[in-house]
Amino acid sequence: IHEDSLPKVTGKGLVSDTEFVVKYSELLEEILGFGITQKLPFKGKFFYKSCYQLGPDNVEYGKVHYGGQRETMLVELNGTGCQAAIPGWENRLYEFLSKCIRPKITRVDVAHDFFNGEYTPDQALLDHDNGHFDVHNMRPKSECRGTAWRNDDGSGKTFYVGKRGNSKFTRVYEKGKQFGDVNSPWIRF
Known part of the structure; x- marks a missing residue:
């Protein structure tokens, strides 16, 4: 968001970097807890120019980046922070962003775990081949990684759709095997 969003939303003039950071911390406390x-x-x-930690010292919930960069502030909220946030934070965040100057969500990472192997990298490969990942009739590039594709050695398979840095990127992999359990059915999409 643009720095001028804070004075606009709060109705208070903020001058120093410390005032901006303190006020933003207070707003995040109201939104996230x-x-x-x-x-x-x-x-x-x-x-x-600077970086601040969100949440307690012993657990990282995310970071706030501030200073420079065309007078904007950036908030990174990780999965732990999403789980720790008080219920209803999504609506409070939306309400806050709807009042801000030039708010922009630049990246969202989403994961779904199939603990019993209900979806697999092999299924993702088949779905890709059948056009289920196509966008505007364009099939994104894909890649199979891991020696287990040719010889199931327990190391796990990973299937990628798209490329890192693209606007969309998907990875389907055998998460349990990543942790060393060769018999685990756990898949992360």
Whole structure:
């Protein structure tokens, strides 16, 4: 979001970087149930000048990147942070973003676990071949990784659709085997 979103939403003039970070932490506390707990000893990603931790010291819920980058702020909320957020956070976040200047969601990572192997990398390969991953009649590139595709050695199979860095990227892999359980049916999509 643009930095000017905070004064617009809160109705308070903010001048210093510290005021912006404190106010943003308070807003995140209202939305998620937790805010910024500490400044991290390194710069933020994507050319931001500073980086702050969301959530308690012993568990990372995400990060806030601030300073530079065309007067914007970036919030990264990881899976642990999504689980820790108080119920209804999605609607509160939507309400907040609808009042902001130039809000933009740049990336969303979603995973689904098939603990009993209800969907497999082999099925994903077949679905790809049958056009189920096509977009606008274009079939994305795909890739099979892992020696288990030719000889099931227990190391696991991974099937990729698309390429990293593209707007859409899918990975279907044998998660249980990644952890060393050669008999695990656990698949992550």
